[in-house]
Amino acid sequence: MIIYGIDFGGTNLRIGEVNPETGKLLKKSFSVPMNTIKTNNELTQIILSQVGNAEKIGISAAGNVDEKNLIIKMSPNSRIKEHITFGKTLKEKGFDVVMTNDMKAAVQGVARFGEGKKYNNVLVATYSSGFNCAVTRDKINTTAAELSHIIYKQNSDLFCGCGGIGHLDTYVSGNGAASMAKQYFFITKQTNHTIMKLSLEEYNKKKNSKYTLEDLKKSDVFALIVTSITSKHVYGAYSSNPNQEPQKHIKNIQVEAIAASFGTMVSAFNPLDVMVLMGSQTKDWDILFKTAIKKYESSKTQYQLATLEKPKIIKTNLSDIGIIGAVAYYIITKTCKLSNK
Numbered sequence: 395m396i397i398y399g400i401d402f403g404g405t406n407l408r409i410g411e412v413n414p415e416t417g418k419l420l421k422k423s424f425s426v427p428m429n430t431i432k433t434n435n436e437l438t439q440i441i442l443s444q445v446g447n448a449e450k451i452g453i454s455a456a457g458n459v460d461e462k463n464l465i466i467k468m469s470p471n472s473r474i475k476e477h478i479t480f481g482k483t484l485k486e487k488g489f490d491v492v493m494t495n496d497m498k499a500a501v502q503g504v505a506r507f508g509e510g511k512k513y514n515n516v517l518v519a520t521y522s523s524g525f526n527c528a529v530t531r532d533k534i535n536t537t538a539a540e541l542s543h544i545i546y547k548q549n550s551d552l553f554c555g556c557g558g559i560g561h562l563d564t565y566v567s568g569n570g571a572a573s574m575a576k577q578y579f580f581i582t583k584q585t586n587h588t589i590m591k592l593s594l595e596e597y598n599k600k601k602n603s604k605y606t607l608e609d610l611k612k613s614d615v616f617a618l619i620v621t622s623i624t625s626k627h628v629y630g631a632y633s634s635n636p637n638q639e640p641q642k643h644i645k646n647i648q649v650e651a652i653a654a655s656f657g658t659m660v661s662a663f664n665p666l667d668v669m670v671l672m673g674s675q676t677k678d679w680d681i682l683f684k685t686a687i688k689k690y691e692s693s694k695t696q697y698q699l700a701t702l703e704k705p706k707i708i709k710t711n712l713s714d715i716g717i718i719g720a721v722a723y724y725i726i727t728k729t730c731k732l733s734n735k
């Protein structure tokens with residue numbers, strides 16, 4: 395038996411055939427950038443051309459998912475601005491379809507096939523452009539948490555992507571690192587800086603342009619390059635020059651916030667046996683997470699009640715976690731339905 399997994403992600407649409415016993419992909423997954431798909435019809439045609447005569451399909455989707463009606467109500471990076479309906483269409487065409495949001499799918503993938511296999515209480519947390527987490531107990535989803543937009547710092551002046559101020563999401567996420575760096579450059583107007591160089595290089599590569607450091611003296615080019623700063627540039631600069639601002643300060647703020655996020659998750663979801671971390675921020679594991687874990691583990695009372703157990707904290711090795719998670723969520727949904735009958 396084979397189950398198809400569809401990962402309707404933030405950046406790419408990915409589709410793969412998964413062995414439901416092992417969680418392994420049968421061949422390399424199909425992938426297409428999300429921003430090339432403009433209509434529901436286009437999207438459905440692409441998916442139909444990939445799933446062939448598959449019977450069982452699990453879908454993991456970034457955004458606001460209506461699991462019952464198999465509709466994605468809103469997905470932040472998709473160019474389709476109405477309800478996204480390929481799940482419903484697949485079902486109408488006779489496929490057996492289960493759909494959920496990307497966090498619930500990811501934690502299923504980790505609990506069934508990944509680092510959480512041997513544990514009862516598994517939490518998966520994503521630290522990428524944003525932050526979020528979800529929990530399974532005995533392989534059953536117990537929450538699709540929205541812990542990201544709680545207040546982490548009162549009297550903060552940092553805006554969150556959601557429009558709020560001082561949210562945990564801003565302090566632990568890639569968007570937060572970028573936003574702090576942007577503020578620094580808009581205020582100081584510095585041009586001769588590693589972060590600016592890295593942002594400039596990437597902009598030129600992406601847009602096929604040939605701006606030089608000299609061009610940064612023009613205010614429109616300067617604004618363009620500051621706006622294009624990402625956390626990758628911030629931590630790239632940190633690796634080569636850890637004592638320079640603003641990366642030194644941004645790193646310290648994020649390490650502290652990440653340590654606090656561990657304590658917050660344990661406080662909300664105790665007991666937890668293992669916390670499995672994923673997302674683009676974890677690429678800078680040594681800079682951010684190694685230090686944050688050390689901080690968290692060596693503190694008795696700062697981040698959580700001292701008597702609560704601290705879970706093991708690791709990074710996931712699962713690639714294609716969206717596809718695998720979609721399939722794992724399909725399996726658990728079907729298993730629960732059978733046992734309820």
Ligand SMILES: [Zn+2]
Nearest residue numbers: 543554556561
């Ligand atoms: Zn927020």
